[in-house]
Structures are given as structure tokens and as C-alpha cells.
Amino acid sequence: MKDKSKRNLIKIGILSGIAGTLGATSSLSKALGIIPTPAEVEGPFYPVVNQQDKDFDLTKIDGRQAVADGTHIIIKGRITDISGNPVENATIDLWQANARGRYRHPRDPNPQSLDPNFQGWAIINSGKDGKFRFKTVKPGAYPASETWVRPPHIHFKISRRGHDPLITQMYFPEEKLNETDLLLRNKKTSERPLMIAKPIGQEGKIAIYQYNIVLT
Numbered sequence: 001m002k003d004k005s006k007r008n009l010i011k012i013g014i015l016s017g018i019a020g021t022l023g024a025t026s027s028l029s030k031a032l033g034i035i036p037t038p039a040e041v042e043g044p045f046y047p048v049v050n051q052q053d054k055d056f057d058l059t060k061i062d063g064r065q066a067v068a069d070g071t072h073i074i075i076k077g078r079i080t081d082i083s084g085n086p087v088e089n090a091t092i093d094l095w096q097a098n099a100r101g102r103y104r105h106p107r108d109p110n111p112q113s114l115d116p117n118f119q120g121w122a123i124i125n126s127g128k129d130g131k132f133r134f135k136t137v138k139p140g141a142y143p144a145s146e147t148w149v150r151p152p153h154i155h156f157k158i159s160r161r162g163h164d165p166l167i168t169q170m171y172f173p174e175e176k177l178n179e180t181d182l183l184l185r186n187k188k189t190s191e192r193p194l195m196i197a198k199p200i201g202q203e204g205k206i207a208i209y210q211y212n213i214v215l216t
């Protein structure tokens, strides 16, 4: 056999080996019932003005005494891969509207007022076992057009070397506006529940929601 044909055979072997591994991984995830978190558009309001304080507590800004207006909540979750293994040290970049539905973005046309005590944006990491948590306010709904009101949601960009970056949006349960949202309604019935946080209890008077994320 000529060297070139041999090399081609080796190449085909390597490629089918990779395909075999991917096939096995996806059947494993199917068997485990693990579905990757659906992606969603980034939207127009990713922060464009840098800020010092991007920590896990969005209800307080460093150096200010007062806290953010609105209902304070805690979001807890865990990042895993499609085999259920924890993804540690992933970067979680999240941003949202304040309790009145207004983003701190120069091109947000919403006439609602800014909240000087609301951080609006955080960049945190998943820790041991892929876990993360942050404290924030429940975002307000806001008009996206004359006929479309976006339900409360939080935007996420998640990245970790070795995984596909994920841009998505997390919704809240039992929101009437979820049913008419043009983005959420566009998702498969099997995908929607993966994008809606679950209420899992209280810490004092603060409601806790769980939002788990699966990266590919």
C-alpha cells in the first residue's frame, strides 16, 4: 500500500473513532435524560459601560448604603456537562433589568427609571461541584415592541475551556407573560422547562430559585 492511502486510512480511522465517541456521549446523555441548556439570543442590552462592582450580590453596590428596590431573590444552581459531571470554574456573566424593567444601558428606550443601588451585572465563577449562587432582584417585565412584553428574565453567557460557550436567558415560573413571549414560545415544549427556574425554598424572607445549566 502506498503511503498516501495508508495515511488516508489512518485519518478515516481517527475520524470514525471521534464520531464513535461523540455518538456514545450523546446516547449516554439521552440515557441519563440530560438535555443541554437551550441557547437564546443575547439581546440588545449587554452592558457597554464598565463598572467596578460585578460581584455575586447585585442588590448592593460597593460604597453605597442603600440596597436595590424590588423583591430580593437568590438564584442557586449547578453547571454540569452532558454526562452529569460538574463543570468547575466556569465564567458566568449575567445581566438583567432592574425591578422596574429598565437596563442600565444607554440604548434602553424604556422610560422607567434607573435604580442607583442596583448592580445589574455580575461576573462570577462556578465553584466546587459546579455550584454557583447570586443574590439579585426579580427583574421587571418590559416592552420589546408595541405588541410584545418580555416576561421577567435574566441573561447569561457561560464559558469554560473545553465546552461550547452558551448564551441563554433564564425565566421565572408561573409568569403569565411566559406564554406569550415570542422567544420562549419559539422553544420546543421539552426545552422550555429547562429555561425556567424552580422555586426551592426560602432563606429568611428571601425566595430561592434553582437554575441548573448543562454545557455541551
Ligand SMILES: [Fe+2]
Residues within 6 Å of the ligand: 043, 045, 150, 153, 155
Ligand atoms: Fe432582556
